[in-house]
Amino acid sequence: MIIFGWRVVFFTLTSGVFHCPGCGGDREYRRRQGRNFFTLFFIPVVPLTKTGGEFVECGTCKGRWEPGVLDVPTTAQLAQMPAMLLRMAIAQVLRAGDYTAPSSRSRAVAVVQQAGVAGYDDAALNGDLARPFDEVRIEMNRAAGALAPEARESILRAAAEIALTDGRLSASEEETLSAVGADLQLTRVQVTGVVSMARQASGH
Numbered sequence: 320m321i322i323f324g325w326r327v328v329f330f331t332l333t334s335g336v337f338h339c340p341g342c343g344g345d346r347e348y349r350r351r352q353g354r355n356f357f358t359l360f361f362i363p364v365v366p367l368t369k370t371g372g373e374f375v376e377c378g379t380c381k382g383r384w385e386p387g388v389l390d391v392p393t394t395a396q397l398a399q400m401p402a403m404l405l406r407m408a409i410a411q412v413l414r415a416g417d418y419t420a421p422s423s424r425s426r427a428v429a430v431v432q433q434a435g436v437a438g439y440d441d442a443a444l445n446g447d448l449a450r451p452f453d454e455v456r457i458e459m460n461r462a463a464g465a466l467a468p469e470a471r472e473s474i475l476r477a478a479a480e481i482a483l484t485d486g487r488l489s490a491s492e493e494e495t496l497s498a499v500g501a502d503l504q505l506t507r508v509q510v511t512g513v514v515s516m517a518r519q520a521s522g523h
């Protein structure tokens with residue numbers, strides 16, 4: 320007698336760490352998809368159709384979620400986010416002015432180190448300066464939503480101070496600060512306020 324049938328076999332597409340909405344924390348996940356298999360004596364032999372969509376399975380509570388949950392930052396990512404946004408904001412502003420000026424560069428490195436990135440140095444700054452502009456903007460926009468307005472304002476303030484290190488703001492530095500402010504999801508009024516406070520403090 321031949322016993323045949325079909326069953327769903329799940330494949331792991333990718334894995335990593337995500338914020339599980341079920342058990343509420345940073346957990347290991349597997350991104351999986353099921354596939355129907357024709358079975359012979361209970362052994363899957365012939366792959367048939369893919370079943371349904373992909374899902375994300377929590378390694379701890381085994382809860383299953385839409386892949387969209389992977390867009391939510393993990394707790395560890397959230398903790399790094401202010402420093403990460405600060406690096407990107409500073410790189411954008413430096414690029415708008417003379418990014419070879421030693422005073423601006425050393426100030427930028429010092430500010431990022433103070434924000435908690437202990438190993439940040441000149442080479443890391445060059446790496447940030449070399450990142451594609453559009454990629455940075457998309458990333459900033461996505462990350463900014465997770466931070467309080469005060470945190471976003473202080474990031475713009477730090478970027479403005481660095482732009483002011485070598486004197487008055489150039490037109491392109493001003494433009495870039497507006498763009499960075501918009502990427503940080505600040506209003507025009509907030510941006511103007513932050514930049515004018517930085518101006519006053521620097522005396523330029």
Ligand SMILES: [Zn+2]
Binds near residue numbers: 380
């Ligand atoms: Zn879970």
